[in-house]
Amino acid sequence: MKLLKLVPDDTNIDFMKWRKIAFGISLALMIASVVLVGVRGLNFGVDFVGGQMIRVTFTQTAEAPVAKLRDTVGALGYGSPSIQRFGAPNEVSIRMRLPKEAEGQTGAAATMTNAIVGSIQKDYPGARVDGVDSVSGKVSDELFQKGTIALLAAMVAIAIYIWVRFEWQFGVGGLAALAHDVTLTFGFFALTQLEFDLNIIAALLTIIGYSLNDTIVVYDRIRENLKKYRKMEIGELINLSINETLSRTVMTSLTMVIVLVAMLLLGPETIFGFTAAMTLGIVVGTYSSIYWGAPILVWLKVGPDSFVPVGDKPGAPGRDREGYTR
Structure with missing residues (x-):
């Protein structure tokens, strides 16, 4: 029996063709989210207001x-x-x-x-x-401050990890993707006025972890292809890398969304906000890995030379940090 494949092996979608449009839409949504939070505010729960x-x-x-x-x-x-x-x-x-x-x-x-x-x-x-x-109000303020610090610390630590693991451009791209996901989630809660409590902070931290995982998978393939295809144009190389990891991305996200939608429809009301945040986070996290984390590498001029340090003399042979001969 032939196995079902949601993403064919020969998939060749030109994701980078739409990167400017996707970036504009995402930027508009992020600005709208910030405005919503500033104008409508968040419907804080007992944890944050007492x-x-x-x-x-x-x-x-x-x-x-x-x-x-x-x-x-x-x-x-x-x-x-x-x-x-x-x-x-x-x-x-x-x-x-x-x-x-x-x-x-x-x-x-x-x-x-x-x-x-x-x-x-x-x-x-x-x-x-x-x-x-x-x-009390004092305790709730402390909880809110610690929750905010936890979010910021997680994002910064992740950016540093990606920077060390890859190059600084990848760290910037990863941090931008995380900021995109968190901002849209805040905007969603400002729009819907669902209760925002410590459960939502936990959901945001989970979203950050999932988004990082998806972004790292794409980045790792981009890095491999940068070493394999030295003369390939960066936009074409990113398209190749995303298409090669698309099957894994779709399957992982789809299985999680199926479970989360079931929890939204059939789960208890007490975790509805948490489940809604997770569902939105999985969708935007998958999107940002493709249309935020990856395109930023183009604008930051990432290329095959990003992983090849300068030798003792111009043109001299050497090895990059992974041991590949250049």
Whole structure:
């Protein structure tokens, strides 16, 4: 039986032909994302703005009625709660951000907590409150700062790694691709106003790792071909490298997207934001590896000589850093 191939072996797509158009579209989307974040802002969750976390055990049932509980708490008018199973199937964690109009008011958090607990115990007799924790504004600010530092540190460390592993032009291209992916993800959350919490920071760090992996695969093939085809024009060589790795890229991205879409449609609401960020990140990460990371090498004048150091004398034979005779 003949094996199914999503990408034929003789694929020869001229990706570089559209690099200027793709770059313009991406740049416009990045600018729009920055504007959206500046104008609309992000819908920060309890982790970043402060609020209450209430832990409840439903002693009368084997499982907590999460869906009905979400409706019960949401009907109180304090906003949409974030409810997750916490430990056993009948234990949940309810996280509520303090309404903006109540921020700074003494006793506002206690009033909201009492209303939520009272409503739960009224509708679900026997429900036991195991604890109430407050996330202060100071703690939430610290979490946001540390999350931002983690993102920036990861991006810089990755750029340095690519620089050392290849050449500085590759480091610039890799960092630009990561900035593209993260910026569009921020723009998506500013547009949709989905809750932005620590789960999304985790998704962003995962996206950075995936995008790096995909970019490294393309870069590694480009480097191999730079040594193999010394006289090939760089745009043609990049096209060849992308086409040679396209099957791997498509299969990896497609299998991940299938799983993530299933989680979006069938998964719990508590991880919807995380799953949405991951889905978008996989798509834009795959795109940026082809239309950001690779074309930048053309504009930075990468060529076969990038891996051939100057010898003792002009024209003298020597070896590059990988041991290939030039």
